[in-house]
Amino acid sequence: xxxxxxRIFVPRVPEFSCLAEAARGMPQCTVRQCPPGYExxxxxxxxxxxxxxxxxxxAVWYGLFTGGLQGRITRFDRDLVRIEP
Amino acid sequence: MTMRPSASPALQSGGERNHRPASAAGxxxxxxxxxxxxxxxxxxxxxxxxxxxxxxxxHTARPTWKLRETVQFYRDILGLPxxxxxxARGWGPATHPDFLHFFFDSGKGSTIAFFYYLGSQAPESLxxxxxxxxxxxxxxCDATHTAWQVDDEQELQxxxxxxxxxxxxxxxxxxxxxxxxxxxxxxxxxxxxxxRKLRPLGPLDADDAALTLQAAMELEDEQGGVxxxxxxxxxxxxxxxxxLDRMGETA
Numbered sequence: 001x002x003x004x005x006x007r008i009f010v011p012r013v014p015e016f017s018c019l020a021e022a023a024r025g026m027p028q029c030t031v032r033q034c035p036p037g038y039e040x041x042x043x044x045x046x047x048x049x050x051x052x053x054x055x056x057x058x059a060v061w062y063g064l065f066t067g068g069l070q071g072r073i074t075r076f077d078r079d080l081v082r083i084e085p
Numbered sequence: 086m087t088m089r090p091s092a093s094p095a096l097q098s099g100g101e102r103n104h105r106p107a108s109a110a111g112x113x114x115x116x117x118x119x120x121x122x123x124x125x126x127x128x129x130x131x132x133x134x135x136x137x138x139x140x141x142x143x144h145t146a147r148p149t150w151k152l153r154e155t156v157q158f159y160r161d162i163l164g165l166p167x168x169x170x171x172x173a174r175g176w177g178p179a180t181h182p183d184f185l186h187f188f189f190d191s192g193k194g195s196t197i198a199f200f201y202y203l204g205s206q207a208p209e210s211l212x213x214x215x216x217x218x219x220x221x222x223x224x225x226c227d228a229t230h231t232a233w234q235v236d237d238e239q240e241l242q243x244x245x246x247x248x249x250x251x252x253x254x255x256x257x258x259x260x261x262x263x264x265x266x267x268x269x270x271x272x273x274x275x276x277x278x279x280x281r282k283l284r285p286l287g288p289l290d291a292d293d294a295a296l297t298l299q300a301a302m303e304l305e306d307e308q309g310g311v312x313x314x315x316x317x318x319x320x321x322x323x324x325x326x327x328x329l330d331r332m333g334e335t336a
Contacts, residue, residue, distance in 0.1 A: 009328050011293050014284060015262045034332060037289040057260045066297060068325030073318055 004085035006071035008041040009034065018054045019064060023047075038067055046074075046084045144188060145231050146198040147275055150207035152185070154272035155199055162251045165189035168196065181205040191233055214274025219256040221276065232266065232278035241267060241281045263290070300324040 010020040023029040023041040034040040051061045058078060065073075075082040149155045159165045170187040177184050181202035188196040210226065221227035235241050241258070245267050248255050256268040266280040300323035301314070308314055329335065 007325055007329070009325055011289065013262075013289065034328070037292060038328065059259050059261045063262065065321045067293065068296075068300075068328050069318070069321040070325045 004044075006041075006043040006047060006083050006085055007069070008065060008071075008083075009038045009068035010041060011067045012037050012039060015060050016064070016067065018056065019049065022049060022054055043083075044085065046082060048075075048080060048082045051079050051081075141193060142195040144196040144198045146186075146200060147273070149199040149201055149273050150205070150211070151272050152201050156187075158272050159189040159197065162248070162253065163189075164247075165191055165197070177202060191231075197231060211274055215270055215272050217270060217274055219254050219268045219270055219276075226274075227276040230276040230278055232264075232280045235279055235281050237281055238265070241265065241279060244279050296324055296327055300327060 008019070008023070010016050010023075020031055020039040020041060023043075024031050026043075026047060028045050028047060029041050029043045031039055031041050049064070051058070054061070056064070061078075064081065069083070071083040071085055073081065074084050156167065160167050166189065168188055168190045170185060172185050173183065175182045181204060183203040185201040185203075186198060187201070188198045191197050214226070235244060245255050245258075248269055253269050259266050259268070260283070263283050263286060264280045265283055266278050268276060268278050271277055297320065300320050304314055304319055304323055305311060314320075
């Protein structure tokens with residue numbers, strides 16, 4: 001992939017596994033193993049995640065990108081996050 | 086850890102372990118490889134450096150200007166045995182030389198302790214603090230708190246029931262990344278947490294922790310201080326770059 005892209009590093013720990021799992025089900029995302037200890041989600045276009053769909057309580061939700069994120073967060077409220085390249 | 090239950094992430098977790106002999110940030114800078122993902126287990130020893138280790142908490146201490154209420158709360162409501170009291174003359178500073186210093190057993194050899202300085206006045210910042218709701222209202226007093234550990238969800242729920250039955254307002258359970266907690270205030274307004282571990286911490290957690298702080302410290306250096314940092318997006322972006330560097334890929 002060329003040009004600006006979204007990259008999300010997801011720590012391979014139980015509380016964040018839902019994020020990589022959700023990305024695997026999104027056609028615009030690719031997910032690859034990124035040893036040691038992370039999975040890397042990449043996308044060329046905007047992506048959104050919903051808190052309830054991920055099954056997350058707010059305390060973890062608000063730290064969703066603690067593994068590292070490249071991309072612009074254009075919305076991040078209690079229920080939805082949108083990231084753009 | 087303190088976080089407003091079900092609210093904004095005002096405060097960040099403190100990994101209350103020191104099970105790694107070397108920081109991952111140090112490993113990065115020295116060119117050593119970060120640890121590979123291993124089993125999510127805790128090292129049994131708390132090796133810090135040079136063979137020295139800490140063995141857990143002996144006590145934490147706070148001042149109180151409410152002697153009777155404090156004893157009633159910790160001994161009678163929480164049920165923590167009062168196990169030691171020091172009464173001293175002329176040992177404190179000139180402004181409050183005489184004091185009581187008393188200790189309640191909080192398990193595994195730890196205590197929570199209080200100073201009661203005779204002839205002193207409570208600071209304005211503590212006035213009416215006990216009436217505050219059981220979630221953080223500032224990033225100094227409430228960030229400075231003790232979290233006691235229980236074994237499992239049943240114990241956590243039992244403590245919540247006990248406190249509520251005795252008229253203490255308790256927060257909803259907050260499920261953090263690796264612990265689940267309830268919060269309440271003592272008669273002084275001090276913030277107290279009871280928590281249970283959701284999973285053990287492992288080498289990956291420690292490496293990730295160091296990487297996050299490395300990203301923040303780099304930005305702090307560049308910006309000239311924490312006052313100019315924020316939002317957190319910059320830390321997340323720097324961390325991503327550090328990980329891409331580790332992978333040998335360009336940003």
